[in-house]
Amino acid sequence: MNRICILSVEDxxxxxxxxxxxxxGFSKLFRIEVAEDVExxxxxxxxxxxxxxxxxxxxCDHRLPGTTGVEFLIELESEENHSGIRKVLVTGQADQQDTIRAINTGGLDHYVAKPWQAEVLQGIVKDQLTEFILAKDLDPIPFLSMLDDPRLLERVARGSRID
Incomplete structure (x- = not known):
C-alpha cells in the first residue's frame, strides 16, 4: 500500500x-514531511x-517567505491531481480576508491558531485524515487503530471498496 503523507509547511x-x-504518533501509519516555504x-x-x-x-502557515500559505492552498486546489488534499491553515497572522479567500477559493478545511495545544492539533489531523480516507474510498481497515474508528467502521459495515 502506498503511504499517505502529512505535509507541514512552516518557515x-x-x-x-x-x-x-x-x-x-501518526508516523506509524503515515509519512510525515516538512517544508520551509512554498517552493x-x-x-x-x-x-x-x-x-x-x-x-x-x-x-500550512500563512506568512511564508515569497508566496503566502493561502496563495499556495489556492494553487493546490486548482490542480486536479491535488484537489482532494485536506488543507489546514496553522497561523497566528492570517487576517479575516485571507482566511475567507482560503475557505472560498483554496478549499480550506480547518483553521488552527498559533499557539495550539498538541491534543487539539492531533485531533484535527486525525479528523482530516479520516475525511481524506473516506473521500478517496480507501480501505479503512488499516487505519482503524489510529483514526476516527466509528466513521471508518461505518464505511466497513456499508461495504467499502477494498484496494
Missing amino acids: EPEVRQAITRDLE DAKEVIESIDGDGDQVGVIL
Missing part, C-alpha cells in the same frame, strides 16, 4: 519541530508523488 524551525513532535513544499510534493505516495493533509 520557523522551532514551529516546524513542534508540529513534527506533536504529530510523531520547498512543491519539491516535497513532487517527491511524494514520485514515490507513489499521496499527500492527505497539508498543515
